[in-house]
Amino acid sequence: xxxxxxxxxxxxxxxxxxxxxxxxxxxxxxxxxxxxxxxxxxxxxxxxxxxxxxxxxxxxxxxxxxxxxxxxxxxxxxxxxxxxxxxxxxxxxxxxxxxxxxxxxxxxxxxxxxxxxxxxxxxxxxxxxxxxxxxxxxxxxxxxxxxxxxxxxxxxxxxxxxxxxxxxxxxxxxxxxxxxxxxxxxxxxxxxxxxxxxxxxxxxxxxxxxxxxxxxxxxxxxxxxxxxxxxxxxxxxxxxxxxxxxxxxxxxxxxxxxxxxxxxxxxxxxxxxxxxxxxxxxxxxxxxxxxxxxxxxxxxxxxxxxxxxxxxxxxxxxxxxxxxxxxxxxxxxxxxxxxxx
Amino acid sequence: xxxxxxxxxxxxxxxxxxxxxxxxxxxxxxxxxxxxxxxxxxxxxxxxxxxxxxxxxxxxxxxxxxxxxxxxxxxxxxxxxxxxxxxxxxxxxxxxxxxxxxxxxxxxxxxxxxxxxxxxxxxxxxxxxxxxxxxxxxxxxxxxxxxxxxxxxxxxxxxxxxxxxxxxxxxxxxxxxxxxxxxxxxxxxxxxxxxxxxxxxxxxxxxxxxxxxxxxxxxxxxxxxxxxxxxxxxxxxxxxxxxxxxxxxxxxxxxxxxxxxxxxxxxxxxxxxxxxxxxxxxxxxxxxxxxxxxxxxxxxxxxxxxxxxxxxxxxxxxxxxxxxxxxxxxxxxxxxxxxxx
DNA sequence: TAACAGATGACCAGCGCTGTCATTTCTATA
DNA sequence: TATAGAAATGACAGCGCTGGTCATCTGTTA
Numbered sequence: 066x067x068x069x070x071x072x073x074x075x076x077x078x079x080x081x082x083x084x085x086x087x088x089x090x091x092x093x094x095x096x097x098x099x100x101x102x103x104x105x106x107x108x109x110x111x112x113x114x115x116x117x118x119x120x121x122x123x124x125x126x127x128x129x130x131x132x133x134x135x136x137x138x139x140x141x142x143x144x145x146x147x148x149x150x151x152x153x154x155x156x157x158x159x160x161x162x163x164x165x166x167x168x169x170x171x172x173x174x175x176x177x178x179x180x181x182x183x184x185x186x187x188x189x190x191x192x193x194x195x196x197x198x199x200x201x202x203x204x205x206x207x208x209x210x211x212x213x214x215x216x217x218x219x220x221x222x223x224x225x226x227x228x229x230x231x232x233x234x235x236x237x238x239x240x241x242x243x244x245x246x247x248x249x250x251x252x253x254x255x256x257x258x259x260x261x262x263x264x265x266x267x268x269x270x271x272x273x274x275x276x277x278x279x280x281x282x283x284x285x286x287x288x289x290x291x292x293x294x295x296x297x298x299x300x301x302x303x304x305x306x307x308x309x310x311x312x313x314x315x316x317x318x319x320x321x322x323x324x325x326x327x328x329x330x331x332x333x334x335x336x337x338x339x340x341x342x343x344x345x346x347x348x349x350x351x352x353x354x355x356x357x358x359x360x361x362x363x364x365x366x367x368x369x370x371x372x373x374x375x376x377x378x379x380x381x382x383x384x385x386x387x388x389x390x391x392x393x394x395x396x397x398x399x400x401x402x403x404x405x406x
Numbered sequence: 407x408x409x410x411x412x413x414x415x416x417x418x419x420x421x422x423x424x425x426x427x428x429x430x431x432x433x434x435x436x437x438x439x440x441x442x443x444x445x446x447x448x449x450x451x452x453x454x455x456x457x458x459x460x461x462x463x464x465x466x467x468x469x470x471x472x473x474x475x476x477x478x479x480x481x482x483x484x485x486x487x488x489x490x491x492x493x494x495x496x497x498x499x500x501x502x503x504x505x506x507x508x509x510x511x512x513x514x515x516x517x518x519x520x521x522x523x524x525x526x527x528x529x530x531x532x533x534x535x536x537x538x539x540x541x542x543x544x545x546x547x548x549x550x551x552x553x554x555x556x557x558x559x560x561x562x563x564x565x566x567x568x569x570x571x572x573x574x575x576x577x578x579x580x581x582x583x584x585x586x587x588x589x590x591x592x593x594x595x596x597x598x599x600x601x602x603x604x605x606x607x608x609x610x611x612x613x614x615x616x617x618x619x620x621x622x623x624x625x626x627x628x629x630x631x632x633x634x635x636x637x638x639x640x641x642x643x644x645x646x647x648x649x650x651x652x653x654x655x656x657x658x659x660x661x662x663x664x665x666x667x668x669x670x671x672x673x674x675x676x677x678x679x680x681x682x683x684x685x686x687x688x689x690x691x692x693x694x695x696x697x698x699x700x701x702x703x704x705x706x707x708x709x710x711x712x713x714x715x716x717x718x719x720x721x722x723x724x725x726x727x728x729x730x731x732x733x734x735x736x737x738x739x740x741x742x743x744x745x746x747x
Numbered sequence: 748t749a750a751c752a753g754a755t756g757a758c759c760a761g762c763g764c765t766g767t768c769a770t771t772t773c774t775a776t777a
Numbered sequence: 778t779a780t781a782g783a784a785a786t787g788a789c790a791g792c793g794c795t796g797g798t799c800a801t802c803t804g805t806t807a
Binding site for chain 3: 422430436457459460464
């Protein structure tokens with residue numbers, strides 16, 4: 066019913082203190098003792114009483130996730146990954162939706178951290194791309210992990226989980242090239258999101274590698290929205306020299322492009338191939354289903370939390386501490402680019 | 407920096423225990439004592455330590471929200487409402503995504519409640535419609551509030567927040583009738599969701615009130631998915647006697663119907679009016695935008711949490727306890743049914 | 748095999764608060 | 778005015794855990 070540290074100790078045949086040592090990952094616990102304790106913990110499904118830990122030690126056992134993202138699917142996936150990791154480590158997750166554009170957002174975040182005594186924070190875009198947030202957090206000495214778009218680990222990015230949009234975009238573009246397309250257009254997302262820039266760069270790099278100079282008219286600025294895709298595709302298909310393929314910066318834009326093409330009676334993928342990015346649930350529900358790139362957001366979030374715990378836990382072995390996870394979204398070929406029938 | 411109950415006690419010239427009494431609004435504290443303590447609390451900006459309260463009292467200061475819903479937008483809105491209410495009352499929210507169809511879901515919920523010492527639980531469909539969950543929760547004496555589809559408050563539903571799908575569906579159907587449509591079809595959602603039944607009933611009631619007998623061929627069984635809408639609309643438009651309007655059980659189905667109609671070169675809304683339900687974000691992004699019903703999910707969630715706190719808090723005035731909120735989703739007319747141009 | 752380092756346990760205090768029960772203070776009644 | 782009885786308040790233990798301090802035990806090395 067209610068499993069306490071005592072139960073674990075007697076089940077493992079060790080003292081309470083040793084269980085506590087294991088729980089707090091203190092050094093000088095022999096491997097087999099550690100295993101015994103872990104086994105007992107698993108067997109009894111022991112979950113430390115966060116309140117008691119909190120009270121006894123000054124440190125806290127909850128981390129925060131602040132978000133401001135209209136993409137509910139992304140947020141839900143993130144939460145799920147964070148929740149998994151938290152459960153595993155006996156942490157709690159404090160969720161805080163807010164407005165990133167609020168003028169006193171920095172103060173709000175600091176208040177949150179201090180009032181709720183958070184052990185750390187997980188930041189996703191746009192927060193992870195706001196330098197003043199990072200600075201403020203560093204100043205008050207709170208651990209945080211950022212999930213950002215990037216491809217090359219570097220010491221400066223030691224507390225980051227990287228999502229390699231560049232390489233994924235490169236792969237999608239390559240897929241289009243391999244299908245024989247050479248006139249490939251790109252529908253951009255919001256400029257202020259670094260992911261948009263990374264994806265554009267990946268697209269350009271793939272073309273360049275094939276000896277194709279990207280046609281400036283084929284690169285259409287826009288935003289991460291359906292409407293943007295509708296407009297962008299329309300604009301492209303009114304060009305005297307039309308592209309034979311469109312790579313949209315995310316699925317929503319791609320869906321808009323799809324819609325636009327359909328209005329103009331353009332057959333997909335025969336006359337025009339369209340690819341998206343993100344693998345959002347509806348990318349499978351468009352017709353034809355969208356070729357896209359799958360971001361393993363749940364896993365990304367888990368890793369981010371793990372990284373945070375490593376940083377936040379005292380006595381954690383610093384050996385492992387600094388490997389930086391890089392995730393490359395995976396190419397998912399569906400009917401919007403490949404002709405199956 | 408860190409103000410404890412001791413500080414408040416000495417500042418107010420009373421014992422720690424009395425401060426505690428004030429904090430928990432226990433009876434039998436004299437008015438002037440109460441005021442003295444409150445003054446001290448304000449003066450020192452005292453904030454009770456949640457961890458300590460948790461540990462000392464058996465009761466907890468967190469409520470849970472379990473969900474299993476593919477509609478991320480719904481989940482996010484619920485969370486936001488619950489979070490608001492929790493913040494207001496000094497509670498924390500424990501979020502628990504899970505699988506409602508798991509064979510030992512009841513045990514899982516019970517474990518969750520007991521291990522995390524939850525003060526209560528907020529249940530949305532499908533959990534709110536599972537009688538064995540409610541029974542189990544009652545048995546272990548945990549407070550819970552259900553958000554369910556229904557129109558008439560009743561004592562049996564004392565711990566429910568009702569969403570009046572019936573009336574909302576009635577209003578949508580009426581809107582279609584007022585536009586002159588008489589051949590109105592209905593695309594059902596999943597049978598096992600009571601919302602689908604309620605909406606169907608509202609549709610039928612509206613027709614009947616106008617003296618129209620619903621044509622059985624116009625009522626198409628289905629599920630809450632895009633594909634279902636695609637199929638349903640196709641089926642309807644292949645009928646010898648076609649409907650002039652379709653009321654889909656939710657926006658996703660409506661989007662599918664829209665898609666289908668477009669494939670068949672049917673002009674929306676000139677040749678066919680289509681209405682959805684739920685006001686999901688993409689209902690504005692279809693073309694034409696969908697007429698739908700808006701459910702104020704954030705507010706609904708807030709109310710649910712408030713109701714839960716009233717039930718869960720000891721010593722709360724029981725006077726207010728039993729008013730039952732009923733929400734009627736609001737009709738949102740957009741271009742998929744009204745001809746604006 | 749001595750000598751030492753590393754691993755573990757026993758024990759205690761205390762985190763900030765609440766529950767229980769004893770004590771004090773007030774109120775109503777004869 | 779005395780006094781039972783209720784109301785208000787306080788003293789104290791303890792929630793489950795951690796941190797610290799030693800004492801003990803085990804394993805390793807020269």
